[in-house]
Amino acid sequence: MAPIQPGQRVAVLADSQNLYHSAQSVYSRNIDYSSLLEKAVQGRELTRAIAYVIRAQAEDEDSFFDALRDIGFETKIKDIKTFGDGSKKADWDVGMSLDAVTLADHVDTVVLCTGDGDFSRLCNHLRHEGVRVEVMAFGESTAEELIEVADAFVDLSEREETFLL
Structure with a gap:
C-alpha cells in the first residue's frame, strides 16, 4: 500500500461511541x-x-454535536433505542461501513477512528479495492484483528496528552 503522501484524498470516519467509552x-x-x-x-x-x-x-x-461540526466533522446522529426489556442499543457499524464503501471510489485513504473488531472485514474489503486503511484508537481497547488488517495503526494511548481533553 502507498505511504502517506500530501496529495492523498482522505476520509475520516469516527465511531464516537466507541471512542467515548474507551x-x-x-x-x-x-x-x-x-x-x-x-x-x-x-x-x-x-x-x-x-x-x-x-x-x-x-x-x-x-453542544458536543455543535463542537464536532465547528471542528469540521459532519455529524450523523442516531437515537438510542430502548427495547421492551429495558435494554438499549445504538451503533453505527452498518452506516459507517456503507459510507466507507461509498467513499472508497472518491478517496485514497480511509481513517477509521474505532477499536471495534467488527470493522476488520471492512478493512479487508477497502484494501482489496486499493484504498489505504488507517485505524486510530486506544490500543488496550482495540481488537487485535483490526490492528492486523489495517495499513497503519495509531495508538491514541501513546499520546494521551494530544488526544485527550
Missing part, C-alpha cells in the same frame, strides 16, 4: 476531536470527516 473506561476523560482530525489528515487533502454519534438525551449533548 476514553472513559481507561482514562475517565474525553476525546480531543480537533487533534484527532488533525492527526488523521496529516497534511493530506480532507475529503470528508464524519462523526457517528448517538443521541442519548444527555446533558451538553447538543
